[in-house]
Amino acid sequence: xxxxxxxxxxxxxxxxxxxxxxxxxxxxxxxxxxxxxxxxxxxxxxxxxxxxxxxxxxxxxxx
Numbered sequence: 001x002x003x004x005x006x007x008x009x010x011x012x013x014x015x016x017x018x019x020x021x022x023x024x025x026x027x028x029x030x031x032x033x034x035x036x037x038x039x040x041x042x043x044x045x046x047x048x049x050x051x052x053x054x055x056x057x058x059x060x061x062x063x
Contacts (some may be wrong), residue, residue: 036042 036045
């Protein structure tokens, strides 16, 4: 009986933890569409970079 109580407590805590993670991920995803509030984010938006990574394409060798 004690083992079942302990297992039930672990399952409840796992469900709670998983739901909290899902909720926090949803909040983070919803916030990404907001306009940047910080100075660096505003500067990135001003130059059109956003949060993207700049990739430089190397010139191909012509043979």
